Amino acid sequence: MLIHRLSTNVRTAPTTTAHLAQTMSLLELTSAELQQRVESELANNPALELLEENHCPTCNRLLRGRGPCPVCCNPRSATADNPLVYCTHREEFFTPRGSHAGEEEVSAEDYTAETTTLAEFVLRQVAAELPRNEQLVAAHILNSLDEDGLLQTPLVEIARYQRVSLSVARKVLSLIQHAEPLGVGSPSSQEAMLVQLEVLAESQAVPPFASEAVAQGMDLLSHHKYGELARLLGVSLKDSKEIARFVAQNLNPFPARAHWGDSAAHNNSHRSGEGVYYTPDVIISKLMNADKTTGSQEPALMVEIAMPYAGTLRVNPMFRKALQEAPENKREDWMKDKEQALLLIKCIQQRNNTLVRMMRLLTILQRNFILHGDEHLAPLTRAAIAEMLELHESTISRAVNDKAVQLPNGHIAPLAKFFDRSLHIRSALKLIVEKETRPLSDSAISKLLEKEGFVVARRTVAKYRMMEGILPAHLRRATAI
DNA sequence: CTATGGCACGGATT
DNA sequence: AATCCGTGCCATAG
Structure with a gap:
C-alpha cells in the first residue's frame, strides 16, 4: 500500500562522505538548533545568502507570497490514511534574528541546545546575580540535586564546606528555587x-x-x-x-521532571509563565474540513515540520561572479566557502526529506495515538521504522532524539514518545486505578491487566505505578464521589 | 503474612 | 558498545 510509495520516494543520494557526515549531524538538530546553525553559517560564510523569495522547503517550488506551499500543503490532498506532511516556517516559534532579548533570561532553546544537565541550565539563570564565591555555592547546591531536582544534602553542610554563612547559603538557594524550573533545589x-x-x-x-x-x-x-x-x-x-x-x-512535586504535555492551557510564549521547556519541532493537527467523501468520520491529519527560517538559502550569485576573478591567494578559500554553502543547502534539503518521510510513516502508524490518546499508542521500535524507510536505525534515532512534537490536542510531547514501549499499558493501569473502588494491590492490578491482554509481572506494575506518580495501595484511598 | 521498594541481572533496543 | 527495561529475589514495613 502506501508504504511502498514512501520507500521509493525521491532520495537524493549522498555524494561524498562529508555530505553524509553533515546530513547526519543536521538530522539530529532540533529546529531551534538548526536556526543557530544556519545563522552562524550566514554570518561566517560570504557565499551563503538568504533570499527573501520563498521556495517551498519540501518540494522546492517557488512560492508567490508568504505562508505554506499551496501544493505541498493542500488540505484536499489529505485523507484519513494519507496525512499531509510538509515543512514550513512558523514565525511564532522562532526569535527574530539579531535581537537577543536580555541576557538574564535564558530562553528555552538554550536548555535543549547547549546544555544537557539541569545544573548548568539553572546555574546560567542565577549566576549573573551572584558574586563569584556565591556562584560556587550555587554550583555546589545544583550538583547535589537528586534526579527529581530536590536537594537531599542538608544546606548547612554545603554552607560549611563552602565556608559561607548559612544565611548566605539560604539566599542563594532561594534564588535557585525561583529559577526555572520553579522549585528546583528545594529540600522537599x-x-x-x-x-x-x-x-x-x-x-x-x-x-x-x-x-x-x-x-x-x-x-x-x-x-x-x-x-x-x-x-x-x-x-x-x-x-x-x-x-x-x-x-x-x-504544581509539580518533582521540579526536574519536565512535565511534558500535561496542562495544555499555557503552551506558547516561552517567557516563564510555567515551565515550558520545549518548542515543538513538529506540529500535528486535525483537518476537519475538506472531507466530503468520508463525511465527518475520520479527520485527516496535517503534519508541519518547523523550518527555522523563511525564504530560500542559496549561493550568492555575486559571490559566484567574484569567484571567477578571484585573486590567486583567495581562490582556494572562496571555493571552499562555496562548496560548504552548497553542502549545507543540500543537507538541509535531505534533512527535510528524511523528516517528512519519517513523520508520514509515524502519523500513519500512530494515528490512533495521535487522535485518541496514550492508551492507543502502538508499541513501535525505531528499528522497525528504519527498516520500512530503508534507513539505518541510527538515522532514525538521530532524527527522533531531542525533538518535540505538538499533538492536535495541544500537548507538547517528546517525539520519542511515539516509541514508548509501555505507555499503553501504563495508561490502562492508570484507568484501572481511577476506576477502582478499593485500593488494589500491585499483584491484583497485574491480574486485571492480564485480563486485558497485557502480561506484566507484579514488579513491573510497581514500576509503572511509580512512573505515573500513583501512590502504593496502602496510601491510596477510595475516590468517593 | 502480604505488599512494596531496592538491587542487580539478562535480553532487547539504540 | 552503551543504555534501557522487565523481572526475579530479598529485605523491610505494615
Missing part, C-alpha cells in the same frame, strides 16, 4: 510546591488556603483525605477538593 517536594504556588499567585488566581494545604496538610492531600483537610483548614469540603484539584493540576 512540599517546599518546591510552595515556591511554585508563590510564583503562580503573581500571575493567576490561586484558591485561598492552597499554600496552607500544602504546608500543613500535604499528607492529607496526597492521601485524598479531603474531609480531614477541610476540617484542618476550616473550609468547606467543596473548597478542599478544589484545592486538591488545583494542586494536582498546577
Whole structure:
C-alpha cells in the first residue's frame, strides 16, 4: 500500500562522505538548533545568502507570497490514511534574528541546545546575580540535586564546606528555587510546591488556603483525605477538593521532571509563565474540513515540520561572479566557502526529506495515538521504522532524539514518545486505578491487566505505578464521589 | 503474612 | 558498545 510509495520516494543520494557526515549531524538538530546553525553559517560564510523569495522547503517550488506551499500543503490532498506532511516556517516559534532579548533570561532553546544537565541550565539563570564565591555555592547546591531536582544534602553542610554563612547559603538557594524550573533545589517536594504556588499567585488566581494545604496538610492531600483537610483548614469540603484539584493540576512535586504535555492551557510564549521547556519541532493537527467523501468520520491529519527560517538559502550569485576573478591567494578559500554553502543547502534539503518521510510513516502508524490518546499508542521500535524507510536505525534515532512534537490536542510531547514501549499499558493501569473502588494491590492490578491482554509481572506494575506518580495501595484511598 | 521498594541481572533496543 | 527495561529475589514495613 502506501508504504511502498514512501520507500521509493525521491532520495537524493549522498555524494561524498562529508555530505553524509553533515546530513547526519543536521538530522539530529532540533529546529531551534538548526536556526543557530544556519545563522552562524550566514554570518561566517560570504557565499551563503538568504533570499527573501520563498521556495517551498519540501518540494522546492517557488512560492508567490508568504505562508505554506499551496501544493505541498493542500488540505484536499489529505485523507484519513494519507496525512499531509510538509515543512514550513512558523514565525511564532522562532526569535527574530539579531535581537537577543536580555541576557538574564535564558530562553528555552538554550536548555535543549547547549546544555544537557539541569545544573548548568539553572546555574546560567542565577549566576549573573551572584558574586563569584556565591556562584560556587550555587554550583555546589545544583550538583547535589537528586534526579527529581530536590536537594537531599542538608544546606548547612554545603554552607560549611563552602565556608559561607548559612544565611548566605539560604539566599542563594532561594534564588535557585525561583529559577526555572520553579522549585528546583528545594529540600522537599512540599517546599518546591510552595515556591511554585508563590510564583503562580503573581500571575493567576490561586484558591485561598492552597499554600496552607500544602504546608500543613500535604499528607492529607496526597492521601485524598479531603474531609480531614477541610476540617484542618476550616473550609468547606467543596473548597478542599478544589484545592486538591488545583494542586494536582498546577504544581509539580518533582521540579526536574519536565512535565511534558500535561496542562495544555499555557503552551506558547516561552517567557516563564510555567515551565515550558520545549518548542515543538513538529506540529500535528486535525483537518476537519475538506472531507466530503468520508463525511465527518475520520479527520485527516496535517503534519508541519518547523523550518527555522523563511525564504530560500542559496549561493550568492555575486559571490559566484567574484569567484571567477578571484585573486590567486583567495581562490582556494572562496571555493571552499562555496562548496560548504552548497553542502549545507543540500543537507538541509535531505534533512527535510528524511523528516517528512519519517513523520508520514509515524502519523500513519500512530494515528490512533495521535487522535485518541496514550492508551492507543502502538508499541513501535525505531528499528522497525528504519527498516520500512530503508534507513539505518541510527538515522532514525538521530532524527527522533531531542525533538518535540505538538499533538492536535495541544500537548507538547517528546517525539520519542511515539516509541514508548509501555505507555499503553501504563495508561490502562492508570484507568484501572481511577476506576477502582478499593485500593488494589500491585499483584491484583497485574491480574486485571492480564485480563486485558497485557502480561506484566507484579514488579513491573510497581514500576509503572511509580512512573505515573500513583501512590502504593496502602496510601491510596477510595475516590468517593 | 502480604505488599512494596531496592538491587542487580539478562535480553532487547539504540 | 552503551543504555534501557522487565523481572526475579530479598529485605523491610505494615
